[in-house]
Amino acid sequence: MAERVGPLATLAPWLSLMGRRRGRLLGGAALMALAIAAALGLLALSGWFITATGLAGIALAAGGALTLDVYVPGGGIRAFALTRTVARYLERLYNHDTVLRLLADLRGRMFAILAGLDAATLAHRRASDWLNRLTTDIDTLDSLFLRLLAPAGVALVAILGLGTFLALWFPAVGLAVVGLLGGAWLWLTLGQARLGLAASRRRVAELERLRGVAVEGLQGLAELEAYGTLATQRRRLTAIEARLQADQRRLGLAAALGSALAGLAVGLAWLATFWLGALAWQAGALSGPVMVMMPLAVLALNEAVAALPLAFTQAGATLAAAQRLNALRDARRAASSAAPARLPEGPLAVDLAGISLRYPGALAPVFEDFSLHLAAGERLGLHGASGAGKSSLAALLTGQLVPDAGAVRLADTSLARLTPDSLTARVACLTQLTELFDDSLAANLRLADPDADEARLWSVLATVELADWAEGLSRELETRVGEGGRRLSGGQARRLALARLLLRDPGLVILDEPFAGLDPALAERIAGRLDRWLAGRSVLYLVHGREGETSPPGVSRWQALATPSRRELGVPARNLSG
Structure with missing residues (x-):
């Protein structure tokens, strides 16, 4: 009976290979975090500034005397807006360049593995299957950093960071945000991955089968037509496509559920923050601008969690690709324990x-x-x-x-x-x-x-x-x-x-x-x-x-x-x- 290998053990060889570019990966994650932080700062400061200027206007209209520095928060809003735009652009540019470098590393390593397989192992599969390993399976692994690890890590840091920041003003608000959005984060990552695991894994296998049948059909078109079996070949393709469509529908429904839950979690966190903040304002524990600032900051977290459901619903495909590539790595011939030797010059016996x-x-x-x-x-x-x-x-x-x-x-x-x-x-x-x-x-x-x-x-x-x-x-x-x-x-x-x-x-x-x-x-x-x-x-x-x-x-x-x-x-x- 085959030994079951956990997700971390399956991904370990590829995480190790990615670790060679640790500096670039951390730099890309930092740019991603900077863009999220700028979005949080923009909404939070904007809410505070609008409320503060509104209250100042009311006070002045009532004949009161009030001083409000509009230049510092106004400059801060512009700085956050500019930082968010520039950081998002640089993050996309930098991370995609990093992913292309990673794909080159992965493809080079996989080509070396394929080149080291003996003819008996290579004969087990068609040429289209080996090409699928070298291209599609490797391309699937690009989601490991760009769509899974980095977004999930940055979202978790953003949730904990915002919760800590809000707790400085009112601890109950910080705990509510971390509790609600932390639980949502667990579902949007691990829960969505579990929900779409079977369908996304099947989709990888069916796509390989579809390519193989299509290539075989094109290469043997004359023979299929001569023997009157084109209709049978078309039925094979239709059956595969039907299974792919069914799995795609399941994955689409699961991703839609995750997106709805993400929106609901952010909405509930906003509502809880607004309600607790209002109670604190009513009790005189918070000022009006700070009370408005907190729920608006929570709304900005939607940018951090919105992409998680779709990515993690497809996580099974990444695991399946890694398992298939690991199987190739394990199929390599064991190196001889004897000292390596070289052949002499001249004719060989x-x-x-x-x-x-x-x-x-x-x-x-x-x-x-x-x-x-x-x-x-x-x-x-x-x-x-x-x-x-x-x-x-x-x-x-x-x-x-x-x-x-x-x-x-x-x-x-x-x-x-x-x-x-x-x-x-x-x-x-x-x-x-x-x-x-x-x-x-x-x-x-x-x-x-x-x-x-x-x-x-x-x-x-x-x-x-x-x-x-x-x-x-x-x-x-x-x-x-x-x-x-x-x-x-x-x-x-x-x-x-x-x-x-x-x-x-x-x-x-x-x-x-x-x-x-x-x-x-x-x-x-x-x-x-x-x-x-x-x-x-x-x-x-x-x-x-x-x-x-x-x-x-x-x-x-x-x-x-x-x-x-x-x-x-x-x-x-x-x-x-x-």
């Missing part, structure tokens, strides 16, 4: 011993007691049908997958001990999936070597026979390739990825179907040039079959990988140590 690997929910293991040895500088070709484990083997050697059992060693060093920088620098892998970003040709190439000059970029493009094509483009190396390389053909994208690999200086090269999508003549020419670059490196070449495959010259030996179904029939083809 590869040893896999007793490897077992099964994907979650898979019908058969990918590897079971699998062993492989590649000597330093050797070139080994592995061939097998789809599902035999070729890509999984590449993922094991690059640290993207962690075996369930067994050991992976490079240059006689356990992969778990290697630093990420060392592994990235000394192991290069061309996967079946060509990863290109919506940026220029040069930027996509410089992912492998940020310091590469244009001459070197043109050189690697020439190796894969893309230089002439790139020179014919209007912007040459600055030409954008589109999202995922959509502006390129499949063969061009594949060659661009191979050119990027040539900018590296690895000791182990893993080539997974390197010439897929290329015509045989072009593949043979590139293979010849590639052979010169591969000299002095260990090479693992992964293909579907030996027949008809273009491979770099010099492959020392070929071995076959069996699919899980063949293994179940008793065909031994997994142990490749010989």
Whole structure:
């Protein structure tokens, strides 16, 4: 049974991260408090000044003699009005800038967490779900400071501060204000959060589901139409939207209740202050201007508490986002307790011993007691049908997958001990999936070597026979390739990825179907040039079959990988140590 974690424990990692900007957060809260204090001072002083001038006018009309300094309170009113306006403007500007900085911190930390997840963990969810974590869930956390912590803290300070101030004139008034508005504050924060908890949490999950179904529908539109299932997809979207609408209605009603209670609490506090103040004035304990000043000051607290109901009704969404992000953090692989190591220069030996690997929910293991040895500088070709484990083997050697059992060693060093920088620098892998970003040709190439000059970029493009094509483009190396390389053909994208690999200086090269999508003549020419670059490196070449495959010259030996179904029939083809 899963252990229940309280709200504070759930938010603790993110509060700790926010604490790095403690100075800015306190500065923003101070500006917020200054704006509220100026509003309180404006109404209180205005009430006192209007009443005092009215009473002075009555006294003068009755023939009495009275002196009233109108310049000091008049200047104070102007100062409070100006301070409120400037403080509110600066608070919005400063706090939103702070929140943007916090979001950058949060998103950077979450990207680092996602980058540290292995392929098995990443395979549990769709790409749209991971994007939702990185964008929507992080954006939801911006309410933690700007809409929850800071407004609630400032409102509480304002209630206690005003209650103390009023108690200086008449203690009963101060106690009434703190009692009524303090109780209201508890409901408007904790009570509203509890009231909207379930609906706001469900809304986060339903929004993620809606995005996933919508993206799937758009990506598979041709297939849905071909098989006549568009209506079913629309019904799925309609059902999700109906649930979202129902929860939104519940949250709207809860927020409306909270707003009504906030107005009622301020009204009751005003009425209690006015009644107690009137009694004190009647008893001669308070002057008329002070008696009017106190309830007007209470009215100003409406500005402090009005935003609390809506924000805390949605607090469940913030908690849900934090829990989901915490689950990602907990899914990271535990760091090895052994001292970190780095790979040596030169070709790398590869040893896999007793490897077992099964994907979650898979019908058969990918590897079971699998062993492989590649000597330093050797070139080994592995061939097998789809599902035999070729890509999984590449993922094991690059640290993207962690075996369930067994050991992976490079240059006689356990992969778990290697630093990420060392592994990235000394192991290069061309996967079946060509990863290109919506940026220029040069930027996509410089992912492998940020310091590469244009001459070197043109050189690697020439190796894969893309230089002439790139020179014919209007912007040459600055030409954008589109999202995922959509502006390129499949063969061009594949060659661009191979050119990027040539900018590296690895000791182990893993080539997974390197010439897929290329015509045989072009593949043979590139293979010849590639052979010169591969000299002095260990090479693992992964293909579907030996027949008809273009491979770099010099492959020392070929071995076959069996699919899980063949293994179940008793065909031994997994142990490749010989």
